[in-house]
Amino acid sequence: MTSPDPQIQDLQSQAGEAAGFLKQLANEKRLLILCRLAMGEATVGELCEVADLSQSAMSQHLAKMRSEKLVTGRKDGLQVHYSIADPRCVGILHHLKSQFCTAADALEGKA
Amino acid sequence: MTSPDPQIQDLQSQAGEAAGFLKQLANEKRLLILCRLAMGEATVGELCEVADLSQSAMSQHLAKMRSEKLVTGRKDGLQVHYSIADPRCVGILHHLKSQFCTAADALEGKA
DNA sequence: CTCCTGAATTAGTTGACACTAATTTAGAGA
């Protein structure tokens, strides 16, 4: 169904690292968080609303992504403004968009 | 650290689906399996060696990916030859290669 | 038929994930 592609062999040696990276994104809530952050900085409170999560659950997701350097927080008074720290996040977000948001999907409400 | 990108908003509605897809790839063994399959068909036995997995564990990984239509098996006598069934797998494999197999990585053994 | 081999399935275990609830920390204001 797909033609052989020897180029991919290089990836095998990085499979562990790549899998670790993907694990962070393989969660609907974290994906929503990153989508939001791709549009610009956001506070924890804002992210809670976007992802429909409790403050605690959100904080744990952010801690996980912070520990992997995917996002960073900028403290400003009582609030913390988060943003994407790893450009690979943006890259994969775009790739996912190209595969999951096709023209057909965009017209899903058509007659 | 990254400039705002409103385009990503479309992805939010597909976050669940995308996360489900990523979950399948967010595992070193399954990534190795897919890398190998990207280079062409392989039997279960071959895949066991590539990923250093027991026959049972491999079969369970393949069953999981079969259920999501990521791979398909072609029976040939006693053996089953697997191949990639979802082109999105190939797409993301290439994307990952571009992000985890940079020129710098290729020279990691340099002086 | 019996036996063997490659693969799939099932049961059971272990550890990681994702939450809630409660607590703690840190900054701003009265």
Added chain:
DNA sequence: TCTCTAAATTAGTGTCAACTAATTCAGGAG
């Protein structure tokens, strides 16, 4: 100071992921 608020942390819980070991299934060879 006391208090309130945003966020982080901790403890505890239920669910799911990934394996091993044992079994079953299916096809070929004798």
